[in-house]
Amino acid sequence: MAISPGLRLSQTHSLVMTPQLRLAIRIMQMSSVEVTQLVAEELERNPLLIQDDREGPETAAPERPAPDQIAGDAGHALSALTPLKSGTLAGPGDHPLDTDYAAEACGGGFDDGSGVDGAPVPWRHGAASWEGQDDLAAAVQPSLQDRLSAQLRLTAGLTPRQRLIGANLIACLGPAGRLENSPAEIAAALGVPPDDVEHVRALMMTGFEPVGLFARSLKECLTAQLVVQNRFDPAMEVLLGHLDLIAGRHYTKLRGLCGVDEADFAEMLAELRRLDPRPGFEAEADPAVTIIPDVLIRRAAEGEWLVELNEEALPRLRVDDRLQMRVVLHGGKEDRGFVQARxxxxxxxxxxxxxxxxxxxxxxxxxxxxxxxFLKEGVTGLHPLTLKDIAGATGLHESTVSRVTSGKYIATPRGVLELKYFFTNAVRRIDGGENHSAAAIRFKIRSMVDTxxxxxxxxxDEIMQRLRKEGIDIARRTVAKYRDALHIASSVQRKREKAAPA
Incomplete structure (x- = not known):
């Protein structure tokens, strides 16, 4: 059979990623802040795109749709949840004065709602800013180096050489207030005796504010602070010499080394904890940004819970019809082509x-x-939920559900939470009933430790046995994994902490 070149026609199916499809996928996974930034860039680039600030009949309160209705545009879509009995839970703005925030939830990490930060995240309509923010608080504060330089100038009795050494010590300070160069290196660079540098360093370490700067180690920093407070004694010196034992919470061994009783040792630890290990640390004054939720959940007058998009987190855009018409009537061919593309x-x-x-x-x-x-019971009311479950119910792909829940927040009566928070693994019941969620079990572990x-x-092992008595099929290693995720110390370390009342 002869082989010869030829032309043939064939039909094939292929998926083409058009620019519009790529843009839709990109926007789907963006947070509200990123969407706002993208829109701002497009408004600058595209003269045909303008912000829609018009108010029309659509701004009126929409009627409650059917539970299965998903309708409206990006700024006015509304959907109702399965009705709940009226009076079971206060609305978002009806928190009683005695709210128990241990039952609330927040969106940071493994959230068991039992910490001191368990209160709902505050948010407000409009720009992401704290209410009552004082503009005067934004005044520029002098840096640590500027404050130390001022103290050096005001210190009496120093010779020009000592002031030069002091200025170099200030220049060699690290972010935490430690001296990054050794006194010998500074002395060699200045051409002065090392003893002169040590003398000035000791003077500044205890005489400048904050006390403890210019130290070469944590022990030296804490010692300087205790000397100024007149609380440095032989027992405290021994304690500072064994900071590694303090980190390991070997309190019984430390108490024997210091030769003090339990009450004195507790007081020594309390004094040590009141000291500043990083006196030169200055947190960056980043503006606090309040999370603006993308979705709101509220209760209607009939007692049903309604889910709606937060209109203030959505940009409202439209095409500039007037500019388009002017270009069509008076513009040339190139202008009309540019307008059509835009x-x-x-x-x-x-x-x-x-x-x-x-x-x-x-x-x-x-x-x-x-x-x-979850709206009625808090964290313990969470059920096992996966991306596959939501994808099957909505007809979307799992990757789409993952994109649309990452970085998106919902305002509930129990806090502002990321949608990812509601996805939790399942832990089987011993009796074969409905599975428990991993988040609810972490909450139970936290509650046990707190009591x-x-x-x-x-x-x-004891936590595992208690959970098994409640019908939860869980292994000891799983308990340990959840405990580590909650940043709870082991039982040995907790015993050491309880042994020291300080």
Whole structure:
């Protein structure tokens, strides 16, 4: 059979990633802040795209749709949840004065809602800023080096050589207030005796504010602070010489080395904890940003819980019809081509934003429908939930559900939480009933540890046995994993901490 070149036609199917599709996927996984930044860039680049500040009939309060309705544009879509009995839970703005924030939830890490930061995250409509913020607080504060230089100038009795040494010591300070260069290196660089540098360093270490600067080690820093407070004695010197034992909480051994009783040792530890290990550390004055939720959940008058998009987290855009008409009537061929391209870009962005809003609302509604017990019971009401469950219920792909829940927040009566928070693994029940969520079990472990007494510290085995009595099929290594995730020390370390009342 002869082989010869030829032309043939064939039909094939292939998925092409158009620019509009890539933009939609990109916007889907963006947070509200990133979307706002993208829109701001497009507003500068595209003269046909403008901010829509018009108010029309659509701004009125929408009627409550059916539970399965997902309708409206990106700024006005609304969906109702499965009705709950009226009066079971206060609305977002109706927290009683005696709210127990141990039952609340926050969105940071493994959230068991039992810490001191368990109060709902504050947020406000409009710009992300703290309410009552004082503009005067933004005044520029002098740096640590400037304050130390002023103290050096005001210190009487110093010779010009000593002032030169002091200025070099200030220049060699690290971020935590430690001296990054050794006194011998500074002396060699200045051409002065090392004893002169040590003399000035000792003077500045105890005489400048904050006390403890210019130290070469943590022990030296804490010693300087105790000397100024007149609390440095032989027992404290021994304690500072064994800081590694303090970190390991070997309190019984430390108490024997110091030769003091339990009450004195507790007081020594309390004094040590009041000291500043990093006197030169200055936290960067980053502006506090309040999380603006993408989705809101509220209770209607009929007692049903409604999920809606937060309009203030969504940019409202439209095409500038007037500019378009002027170019069409008076512009040339190149102008009309430019306008057509920019209109296509603007419409693509508007459609992508609308699709993001519809998908976000659809996914959030299904999540809250399945986690409705969380609104009534808190963390213990969470049920096992996976991306596959939501994907199957909404008809979306798992990757789409993952994109639309990452970095997106919902404001609930129990705090502002990331949508990812409601996805939790399942832990089987011994009796074969409904599985427990991993988040609820972490909450139980935290509660058990918080209620421990001095004489009854629970080991991982004992926690496992208590959970098994509640019907939870869990292994000891799983308890240890959850305890580590909650940043809870081991039972041995907790016993050492309880042994020291300080």
């Amino acid at each position: 209109i296509a870009d603007a419409n693509g962005l508007i459609r992508a934003l609308a699709q993001r809003g519809r998908t976000l609302l659809q996914v959030a509604s299904e999540i809250m429908r399945r986690q409705s017990d 421990e007494t001095h004489g009854a510290i629970l080991s991982d």
